[in-house]
Amino acid sequence: METNLWRLLLSVQPSRGLVDEKFSVRVQNAPPAHPLTMHALLHSEDGDTWEAFGHYVTDSGGDVNVSEDPSLGGTYDGVEPMGLLWSLRPAPGSRPGLRFRKRDAQTPMQVRLSVYQGHQSEGFMDRAVLASVMVERWYMAPGVRRVNITEGGVTGTLFLPPGPGPFPGLMDLWGGGGGLVEYRPALLASHGFASLALDYLKQADVKNEYFEDAYRVLQQHPQVCKNRIGLVGLSFGSSVALKMSVYSNVIQPRCIVCVSGSHIQHVGGTLADIFADIAKNQKKTRYNEENQVIWRDLLLPVPTDLSKKVDVSQEQCPLLLVVGEDDQNWPVPESADDMREMMEGAGNSHLLTVLSYPRAGHLIEPPYSPHCRESDRKTKPAIFIALWGGEVAPHSRAQEDAWRKTLDFLRENLYCSAD
Amino acid sequence: MAQTVTPILSVLPTRGLVDEKFKVALENLPPRFPVTLHSLHQSEDKDYWEAFGYYVSDDRGRVTVSQDASLGGTYTGAEPMGLLWSMRPVPGSRTGLRLRKMDVQSPMVVLISAYKGHVFEGFREQPPMASAVTERWYMAPGVQRIDIRERGVKGTIFIPQGPGPFPGVLDMWGGGGGLVEYRSALLASHGFVSMALDYLSFETFKTHNECLSYFEKVFSIIQQHPQVIKDRVGICGLSLGATVTLTMAAYCKSISPRCCVCISGSHVFPSGVSFAEVFQFKEMDMGKARLDEQKRVIWRDMILPIPTDPQRKVAMGRIKCPLLLVNGDDDQNWATVESAEDMAKMMRAAGNDHLLTTLTYHDAGHLIEPPYTPHFRASNFIVQHSKQKVVMLWGGQTKPHADAQEDSWEKILAFLRQHLYPCPSSSLPQAKL
Numbered sequence: 038m039e040t041n042l043w044r045l046l047l048s049v050q051p052s053r054g055l056v057d058e059k060f061s062v063r064v065q066n067a068p069p070a071h072p073l074t075m076h077a078l079l080h081s082e083d084g085d086t087w088e089a090f091g092h093y094v095t096d097s098g099g100d101v102n103v104s105e106d107p108s109l110g111g112t113y114d115g116v117e118p119m120g121l122l123w124s125l126r127p128a129p130g131s132r133p134g135l136r137f138r139k140r141d142a143q144t145p146m147q148v149r150l151s152v153y154q155g156h157q158s159e160g161f162m163d164r165a166v167l168a169s170v171m172v173e174r175w176y177m178a179p180g181v182r183r184v185n186i187t188e189g190g191v192t193g194t195l196f197l198p199p200g201p202g203p204f205p206g207l208m209d210l211w212g213g214g215g216g217l218v219e220y221r222p223a224l225l226a227s228h229g230f231a232s233l234a235l236d237y238l239k240q241a242d243v244k245n246e247y248f249e250d251a252y253r254v255l256q257q258h259p260q261v262c263k264n265r266i267g268l269v270g271l272s273f274g275s276s277v278a279l280k281m282s283v284y285s286n287v288i289q290p291r292c293i294v295c296v297s298g299s300h301i302q303h304v305g306g307t308l309a310d311i312f313a314d315i316a317k318n319q320k321k322t323r324y325n326e327e328n329q330v331i332w333r334d335l336l337l338p339v340p341t342d343l344s345k346k347v348d349v350s351q352e353q354c355p356l357l358l359v360v361g362e363d364d365q366n367w368p369v370p371e372s373a374d375d376m377r378e379m380m381e382g383a384g385n386s387h388l389l390t391v392l393s394y395p396r397a398g399h400l401i402e403p404p405y406s407p408h409c410r411e412s413d414r415k416t417k418p419a420i421f422i423a424l425w426g427g428e429v430a431p432h433s434r435a436q437e438d439a440w441r442k443t444l445d446f447l448r449e450n451l452y453c454s455a456d
Numbered sequence: 457m458a459q460t461v462t463p464i465l466s467v468l469p470t471r472g473l474v475d476e477k478f479k480v481a482l483e484n485l486p487p488r489f490p491v492t493l494h495s496l497h498q499s500e501d502k503d504y505w506e507a508f509g510y511y512v513s514d515d516r517g518r519v520t521v522s523q524d525a526s527l528g529g530t531y532t533g534a535e536p537m538g539l540l541w542s543m544r545p546v547p548g549s550r551t552g553l554r555l556r557k558m559d560v561q562s563p564m565v566v567l568i569s570a571y572k573g574h575v576f577e578g579f580r581e582q583p584p585m586a587s588a589v590t591e592r593w594y595m596a597p598g599v600q601r602i603d604i605r606e607r608g609v610k611g612t613i614f615i616p617q618g619p620g621p622f623p624g625v626l627d628m629w630g631g632g633g634g635l636v637e638y639r640s641a642l643l644a645s646h647g648f649v650s651m652a653l654d655y656l657s658f659e660t661f662k663t664h665n666e667c668l669s670y671f672e673k674v675f676s677i678i679q680q681h682p683q684v685i686k687d688r689v690g691i692c693g694l695s696l697g698a699t700v701t702l703t704m705a706a707y708c709k710s711i712s713p714r715c716c717v718c719i720s721g722s723h724v725f726p727s728g729v730s731f732a733e734v735f736q737f738k739e740m741d742m743g744k745a746r747l748d749e750q751k752r753v754i755w756r757d758m759i760l761p762i763p764t765d766p767q768r769k770v771a772m773g774r775i776k777c778p779l780l781l782v783n784g785d786d787d788q789n790w791a792t793v794e795s796a797e798d799m800a801k802m803m804r805a806a807g808n809d810h811l812l813t814t815l816t817y818h819d820a821g822h823l824i825e826p827p828y829t830p831h832f833r834a835s836n837f838i839v840q841h842s843k844q845k846v847v848m849l850w851g852g853q854t855k856p857h858a859d860a861q862e863d864s865w866e867k868i869l870a871f872l873r874q875h876l877y878p879c880p881s882s883s884l885p886q887a888k889l
Contacts, residue, residue: 043880044685046647046873047618050476051469052596058469066873068880099880147597151618169618171598178470179565180589200465200569200587229464229586262462452462452484 043068047152047168055227056146056174056220057404057440059118062103064095064152064168071095074111074153075103076161077121079146079407085135086128087407089113089121092156111158113430121150122174123433125407129159134413134422137406142196142223143183145173174405176220178227183219191251192236194219195258196226202260204231205451207267208252208290210274212297213238214414224403225269228444230451231261232269237277242309248277249287265451267292269443272367272399276302276311279347282354289354292450294443296359297399299372300347301336329411329424331365339368339375349376350383357390357446359439361397365426369399392442394435398427404437463491463517465570465586471563473645474592474638475827475865477536480521482570482586485513492529492571493521494579495539497564503553505830507531507543510574528574531855539568540592540828541858547577552836552847555829560641561601563591592828594638596645601637604651609674611653612637614644615683623688623876624649624678626713628697630720631656633840639692642826646869648876651678655700656840671704675711688876690777692717692868695790695822699723699770706774715875716775717868719782720822722795723770723802724759752834752849756791762798772799773806780813780871782864784820788851792822815867817860821852827862 046065054060064073072094079087091108093101104118113120127135139146151169153161177183180199186192194217198204207230209222215238222232233255237243256263268290270278275298281288284304303314321334340346349356360373373391380386394401400409414423427435464483472478480493494508509526511519522536531538545553557564569584595601598617604610612635616622625648627640633656640650653674679689691713693701698721705716746754763769781799783792796814803809817824821833837848852860 043878044622046877051472052645053469053471053591053593055470066877066879071880166619170596171617173471173597175471178589179591180567180587199567199589201583201585204462227470448464448484452464 045152045168047150047170049150049170049172052170053145053173053175055178056176056224056406059104060172061118062121062150064093064101065099067095067099067101069095069097069099071099072154072156073101073167074155074157075101075108075121076151076153076157077125078149078151078161079125079137081135081137082140085131087125087137088128088161089124089126090158090161091117091120110156119405119437122148122405123408123436124429134411136400136409136412138218139176139220142176142219145175148172148174176223176227181223181226183223186233186254189250189254191247191254192239193217193251194222194234195255196223196232196234197260198226198229198231202231203262204229204260205265205267205291205447206230206255206258206261207232207269207447208255209234210237210268210270210277212272212274215239221269221271221403225447230267230447231255231258238308242307244307245281245285248281249285252281252288264291266290267294267447267451269294269296269447270298271296271401272298274298276300276347277308279349280304283347283349283351291454292355292357292446294357294359294446296401296439297361297364297367297369298358299336299367299369300349300376301339301345301368301372302347304344304347325424328422330414330421331424333365333368337368337371339371346375348379350379350385352380352385352388355388355390355446355450357443358392359401359443360391360393361399361401361427361432361435362393362395363397363426363428364399365424366399390446392439394431394439396428396431397435398432399425400427401432401436401439404433404440406436408432463570463586465568465588467568467588467590470589471591471593473596474564474594474642474829477522478590479536480539480568482511482513482519483517485517485519487513487515487517489513489517490573491519491585492573492575493519493539494569494571494575494584495543496567496569496579497543497555499555500558501553503549504546505543505555506546506579507539507541508575508579509535509538529576537828537858537862540566541830541861542854543830544832552834554832554835556636557594557638558636560594560637563593566590566592594641594645599641599644601641604677606677607673608670609653609677610635611651611674611677612640613649613651613678613681614640615649616644616647620649620683621685622647622649622683623690623714623872624651624681624684625872625876626650626675626678626689626691627652628655628691628693628700629653630695630697631840632837639694639826643692643872648872649678649681649684668703668708671700672708672710675704675708675713679711685878688714688878690715690717690872690876692719692872693721694719694824695721697721699725702770702772702775705777705779706770706772713777715778715780715871717780717782717871719824719864719868720784720787720790720792721781722759722790722792723772723799724762724795725768725770748849750834750847752847753837754788754849756788760791760794762791762794769798772802773808775803775808775811778811778813778871778875780815780868782815782817782824782868784817784822784824784852784857784860786819786851786853787822788849789822813871815864817856817864819853819856820860821857822850823852824857824864825861827865828858829861831857831861
C-alpha cells in the first residue's frame with residue numbers, strides 16, 4: 038500500500054519518564070497485517086550512536102502495541118515492552134568496547150523512536166521514516182536537588198528527594214572504574230533516599246577514614262535520618278561496603294546492598310594494598326578468543342584465611358547480594374556461596390538474601406540501560422577490553438528484577454522498620 | 457529524628473502531558489490512618505492554587521488515589537485527577553482569578569503533599585509528612601514552536617515531531633483576545649500541525665469581505681505550510697472563535713476545512729448583520745446583559761431568542777464538512793444549547809444534518825478546556841471594545857464541568873483523527889465517537 042495514502046500515528050506514554058519507568062509504545066492507523074520496524078536511536082554524550090529495533094506486524098485494526106505484541110526479530114524478540122531500550126547497542130561501525138553511561142545526571146537521555154516500512158535490519162539512517170517521536174528518560178525526578186559535597190576532605194555529590202525530610206540516607210559506592218558516577222544515586226533520590234555519590238578512587242592510597250568521614254557527613258546532614266542509613270555498592274564498591282560495615286565503628290548501616298561484589302580482599306590494608314594484592318595474581322588473567330580480558334580468576338580460589346576476606350559472620354545488618362552467574366570480571370557467585378557458608382556457620386544467615394541471575398554479567402545497572410558485555414578499561418600501560426559477561430536478554434531481565442527488589446529491600450529496611 | 461512515620465509518596469508519571477492521567481499513591485502509613493493529600497501550584501501570575509482530599513489508609517497502610525474515595529476536601533469520591541481539576545485559589549487570594557498557562561514551553565509544576573489528619577486550612581504553616589513534585593506539559597518533547605508574523609497575521613504554529621507532513625488544525629480562541637497557545641501546543645503533541653491566532657487585535661475590519669479575506673489568508677498560511685497535508689486541515693474554535701469557524705466554513709470561497717469543532721459557540725452574530733461588526737461588538741444589544749446577585753455579568757440572553765431572520769446567523773445549510781459541537785447546558789455566557797438546537801433545525805431543513813454531531817454536557821459551563829485544568833464559575837474579564845473590567849459568569853459546577861472537559865477532549869481528538877488522518881482503507885470501520 039502506498040504510504041502517501043495513509044499516515045500513521047505513533048504515541049509513547051509517558052514521553053518524559055524516569056529511566057526505571059515502563060513506557061507504552063503504540064502505532065495506530067496503519068493497514069492491517071502490515072510489516073513495520075520499530076527503531077530506537079540514542080546519541081551518547083561522547084557522540085556515539087546506539088540503536089535497537091524490533092520487527093512487528095500490525096493487527097487487524099492496523100495497530101501495534103509494543104507492550105502486548107511480539108517482536109518477530111531484531112535486537113530483541115518476543116513480547117518486550119522495554120526491548121527498544123535495553124537492547125540498544127552501538128551502531129554498526131562504532132568504535133569497539135563502548136559502554137553507555139550518562140555523566141550528566143541532571144539532563145535526560147533523549148531517545149528517538151521511529152517507525153519504518155517493512156522489516157529492516159540495517160541502513161536506518163538512509164531510509165525514510167514513517168513517524169518519529171522523541172522520548173526523554175530521566176535519572177532525576179522533578180524536585181530532586183543535587184548538592185556538591187566538599188566538606189571535611191570528602192568529595193561527592195548528594196541527591197536529596199523533594200519534600201521536608203528528613204530522609205533515610207544511602208552511601209553509593211561505585212566500582213573500580215573510578216570517578217564520580219551520579220546516575221544511580223540520582224535515581225535513588227527520585228525514590229525517596231538522600232543518596233551520596235562518593236568519589237573515592239582519586240588517589241590510590243585513600244584511607245579507611247575517608248569512608249568514615251563521608252558516612253559522618255551524610256549522617257550529620259540536617260535532611261538525613263542519622264540512624265537510617267544504608268550502603269549500596271557496585272563491584273569494588275561492594276567490597277568497600279562489606280569491609281566498612283564489619284570493621285568500622287563509625288559505619289553502622291541499617292542495611293547493605295552489594296551488586297556484583299566480593300568479600301575477598303586484604304582486610305588489614307588500604308585500598309592501595311588491596312590493588313597491589315590483586316596485581317600479584319596477574320598471571321591468572323585469561324583471555325577469550327576475541328582477546329578480551331577475564332579477570333575473575335585473580336581473586337580465586339576463595340581463601341580460607343580470615344585476613345584475606347571480610348568476616349561476614351560478624352555482619353549485623355541485613356545484606357542483599359546481587360549476583361550475575363556469568364560474571365567474567367569478578368568471582369561473584371563463588372564469593373556469594375562462601376559468604377553464605379560463613380554466615381550459616383555463625384548463625385546470622387537470616388540477614389542474608391542472595392539474588393542470583395543465570396546468564397547475567399557483572400555490570401548490573403538500573404533497568405532498561407543498554408547491556409554491556411565488554412568494554413574498554415584504561416589501565417596502565419594499555420587499554421584492554423574487559424569482558425563483563427552476560428547475555429542481553431537475561432541480563433536485562435536481571436537488571437529489572439534486581440532493581441525492583443533492591444528498592445523493596447531498601448524501603449523495607451530504611452522506611453518501614455521500627456526504630 | 458523529627459517523626460517516626462515517614463510515608464512514601466509517589467506520583468507517576470513524574471512528568472506528564474496535561475491530558476495524561478497520573479497515579480498518586482501513599483505507602484508506609486499506619487493502618488486506618490487519616491491523611492490529607494494536597495496539591496499546590498503557583499501560576500505565572502504568582503497566585504497560589506490548591507486542592508485537597510481526605511483519605512484513610514487501608515489495612516496495609518496504603519492510599520491509592522485512583523481507587524480510594526476522598527471523604528471530603530475540594531473533591532469527593534474516587535477521583536484520580538481531583539487534585540488537579542478541583543484546584544482553586546488559596547484563601548486570601550485576589551478574586552476572579554483564572555488559571556491559564558501562557559508560556560507553553562515550560563511545564564506547570566505541581567507540588568503534591570501528604571499531611572497528617574484531615575486538614576482544611578493552613579497548609580503552608582505546617583510541614584507535610586511527604587511531598588513529591590510533578591510536571592504537567594502542554595508540549596511533548598520535540599514539538600516545535602514557531603512565531604508567525606506575516607501578511608498582517610499574528611499567530612504561533614506548533615509542529616509535531618517526525619517527518620511529516622501532518623494534518624493541520626487552525627485554533628480559534630475566544631473573545632477574551634490575545635494569543636492563547638496551549639490548546640494548539642497540545643494538539644501538536646497529538647500529531648496535528650496547529651496554529652493559534654491572535655485575531656482580535658485587528659480593528660481594521662470595516663467590511664464583511666475584508667473579514668473573510670483575512671480569514672482566508674489565515675487558513676492559507678497553515679494550509680500552504682510545507683509540513684501540512686493540504687486537503688486535511690480542520691478548524692477548532694471556542695466561544696467567539698466558534699462563530700468565526702462557522703463563518704469561515706460557510707462563506708469563505710477559497711477554503712474548505714475538512715472538519716470543524718465548535719466549543720461553546722453559536723451561529724448567531726451577536727451584534728447584527730455584519731460579520732465585521734462581530735469584532736467591533738458594535739451595536740451589541742447590551743441591554744440584555746444581566747447581573748446576578750453577586751454582580752457577575754451574564755451574557756447568555758443577548759442572542760435570545762434565537763433570531764428567525766437568516767441574515768442574523770450563519771447559513772448552516774452551506775456547511776459542507778463534518779461539524780462537532782461541544783456545549784455545556786449551564787453556559788451562562790452564551791446561549792449555546794439553544795443555538796445548537798437551531799443549527800440542527802437549519803441543517804435538517806437544508807439536508808446536511810448528517811454532518812452534525814452535538815455533545816451537550818449537563819452542568820458544564822462555557823469554558824470547556826483541555827482536561828484537568830481547574831474550573832471557575834466566574835472570572836475577571838475585560839470587555840474588548842469598552843475596556844470595561846467586569847466579573848463574567850461562565851457557569852458550570854466543578855465536578856460535572858471537569859468530567860465534560862475530560863470526555864469532550866477525548867472525543868474532539870478522536871473526531872479530528874477520524875477526519876484528518878488519512879486511513880489506509882475507506883472500507884475499514886471508522887473509529888466511532
